[in-house]
Amino acid sequence: MEETMQVSGLSRDQVIEELMTDYGQEVLQLVYTYVHDAALAEDLTQEIFIKCYKALSSYQGKSSLKTWLWRIAINHSKDYIKSWYKKNVDVIETNVLAETLETGDLLEQVVQHSEDDALFDLVMALPVKYRELIYFYYFEEYSIQEIASILSLNKNTVKTRLRKARALLQKALGGNPFDGNTF
Structure with missing residues (x-):
């Protein structure tokens, strides 16, 4: 039943x-x-x-x-x-990209994709407590209050961690992230 x-x-x-x-x-x-x-x-x-x-x-x-x-x-x-x-146990990660570049300048799209990948890699390298905040705030576009509710955290803790996450990303970027000196 x-x-x-x-x-x-x-x-x-x-x-x-x-x-x-x-x-x-x-x-x-x-x-x-x-x-x-x-x-x-x-x-x-x-x-x-x-x-x-x-x-x-x-x-x-x-x-x-x-x-x-x-x-x-x-x-x-x-x-x-x-x-x-x-x-x-080590799990081998395979990342298969099957994207088709449709319109616009091919070089621009390749550069943009490279920049997006680099930023994504930086976000993924953050500790979980910062990475999850970046994900919810920027990718899912949740408010600070909504994130606090989802993660069962104080609103001020979310603000502080988000500020720290941004600072860590800014430090990792160190200006122009594609000048060859950062990565």
Whole structure:
């Protein structure tokens, strides 16, 4: 007999399906910021949605479903990072780019792509507590208050860490990051 957990008048299956449709790609991107491996991020994202499905009956409505999902995704990603597997097994990361340059100046696009990759690498090199703030603030465009809620942090802590993350990135960039001296 199917358990029918009602959230906004939807069954458990419908709620999870809606969460996967609405936030699946965002969760995948978030997980990737933690593990730096596309295939592993996909596996962990699947595990996160399974965990959400199983835990849906414990959802108390104290926050939005999206915030609840973010917390599960963040905790699951951090748990993986701390796990024995991560500490003791080397995973070979392959990064396959299949982008087609469509319009505009090819050289401009190559330079822009190179700059984007360099910035992305700098962000990914930040400690997790700074990287997750950069991700939520700049890539997901959440407010300081929303980030504080998602990460269960004080609003001032978020501001301080975000300021520190920016300072670390600025220091790493050291002016023109493509003059050959920074990397």
